[in-house]
Amino acid sequence: MNTALQVMRKVFFVLQGLGDRTVEGSSRYRARWRITCLCEGLQLRHLRALIASSPQALQSHASAAVSTCLSRACASAGACSALLEAQRGFAVGVFQRTKPHLNIGTIGHVDHGKTTLTAAITKVLADLGQADFKSYAEIDKSPEEQKRGITINATHVEYETGKRHYGHVDCPGHADYVKNMITGAAQMDGAILVVSAYDGPMPQTREHILLSKQVGVPRLVVYLNKMDMVEDQELVELVEMEVRELLSFYDFPGDDTPFVKGSALKALNGDTGEYGIQTIKDLMQACDDFIPEPERKADLPLVIPVESVLSIPGKGTVATGRVEQGTAKMNEAVEIVGGREKPLKAQIAALEMFRKTLDDAQAGDQVGCLLKGIKRDEVKRGMVLGAPGYLKTFKKFEADLYVLKEEEGGRKKPFFSHYRPQAFIRTGDMACTITLPETTEMAMPGDRVTCTVELLHPIALHEGLRFALREGGRTVASGIVTKPVQEK
Structure with missing residues (x-):
């Protein structure tokens, strides 16, 4: 325990000499290396004792540099798991937007x-x-x-x-x-x-x-x-x-x-x-x-398709995903839509990107949102976070479909109405039923057809959204939503 505290004091001493901007400046990695040299004697038991007695030490103004250095120094001592325990539940720095x-x-x-x-x-x-x-x-x-x-x-x-x-x-x-x-x-x-x-x-x-x-x-x-x-x-x-x-x-x-x-x-x-x-x-x-810089849809209402969900003890539920459009802000009210008839209301309590805190998450950011008042099992991959009242859910939509040829990795044979593949839309997937128009008997590989797609559960949809159909480990068709259909 004394060894760990001595190491931490040395780290803070060096950080004071380097200045608070160490973590943010272009020389931060050299500075971290210098700090890491002081941590070579740190053992797993020391780190665990330090975490148990002084968790606030890792949340100081220098937490990003300290955490990074401890991570590197402890790797050889087998202490990475303890460090992950220490970091779980809060970010280790502040994200600085200096480049696209x-x-x-x-x-x-x-x-x-x-x-x-x-x-x-x-x-x-x-x-x-x-x-x-x-x-x-x-x-x-x-x-x-x-x-x-x-x-x-x-x-x-x-x-x-x-x-x-x-x-x-x-x-x-x-x-x-x-x-x-x-x-x-x-x-x-x-x-x-x-x-x-x-x-x-x-x-x-x-x-x-x-x-x-x-x-x-x-x-x-x-x-x-x-x-x-x-x-x-x-x-x-x-x-x-x-x-x-x-x-x-x-x-x-x-x-x-x-x-x-x-x-x-x-x-x-x-x-x-x-x-x-x-x-x-x-x-x-x-x-x-x-690779061109994409045009971000920053002026539109917030949309974040959920990629993964995790629960942080003592903090709450975190939903991760890429901001498709709009801007997410701390303490902002959002709705979680998909998988149920009515949206679930929530509030963004905190935002992180690559373990760094954000004041706001802009279109294109890969972000984690700490959701206030939401349980882990209430959010799933494929659902969408959005501005209140903006997103509408549908179980059925009309689409233009291209059926892949066999040489493109698609089916060898045609399919008919009531065909049931798996639909992949945004980050979600679910079973669906394809209904062809009465004038179309079958969809042959290589055909472009219009159809109606009925999903197993309602999800957030809009005109122009792309999707893929898969069956038996292969992609059989690609499509685009032409008209969401509101059920009566």
Whole structure:
């Protein structure tokens, strides 16, 4: 206990010398490293005792720097779990808007290196003072993910470049978890498509490109990974040509899309060779240059599709999601709609983004909202937070539908009226029933048809909203809402 308190005193002493702006300035990562050097002797039992006796110490004006440094210092001592216990329930700093914020992410086939690339990006940018390094294990952090060696849930990290602040979603590539990939992709302003140069495009490569188009991702940047495993450069040229054709097939600018060739593993290990660190810098430059800054719908009423929900003991229920439009403010009244006939009224007690507090969350922010007076089981993924009286729920709507061909990953056979696939709308999914017009006997692969979609539960809908239909592990159709139908 004495050791822990001595360490904390040393940390505060150094922080006083560096000034309160340490956490906010461009040199904050160097300052944190200096503080971390003082914490090497900290043990798990010391930290737990400190948390139990002085939790307020972690909420001081210097909490962000202290928390970050303790996290790094305690990792080698096995104290990360205790630190997470300490941090659970409050933010560790204040989010400063100094650069435009964009949401991007890694998509692609399972085992092509998406999570390794995400870790490599944070490693290279951390060395430049523009990120906090997140290891592969920290990104794929659930026991099942670590056991199976695949990503299951979309994971969020943050970093900066010279021009922008990025929120990064590492999406699952495994076919069993495409639902979570759709949720992640629905929040992106652009994406990094990871393709193994050794294996070439695979089934989920094609599917992720298609789903990105369906949920409105405007542009992709391609990272040809595992270049160190390829000896024949002609093979790389063939892979690049095939990926460009795929992009063009799904209406992305295939000929103009930047391709960066490298090895995420080499970059993660600090390799300075041809396929190492420099490829990550080139990739981020390509993202800055090629992915446009989206026009945010800041002047419209608030809409936040709920991605996930968690309960913080002593605090309440937190709903996370990307602000689709409008601005969320502390103490603002909101309604939670979807899944029930009447909206649920709530109040935003606090806002956080990447464990930093916000006075307001703007369109495009990936935010966590602490909801006052709401129980954990009253909010679910797929529901929507919105301004009071703005959102309307519907169980039925008319839509224009494109039925995917077999070569696009769709069905081999047509479907008829009363077809029952799974509908993916915003961050939610549920069973639905498709009814074709009387003049249309069947919908063949490749057809464009009008139809009526009836959902299992009412959800927030509006004209122009995009959605996807899936069945048996494959996407069978993409559509757009043309007219919500109010039930009598």
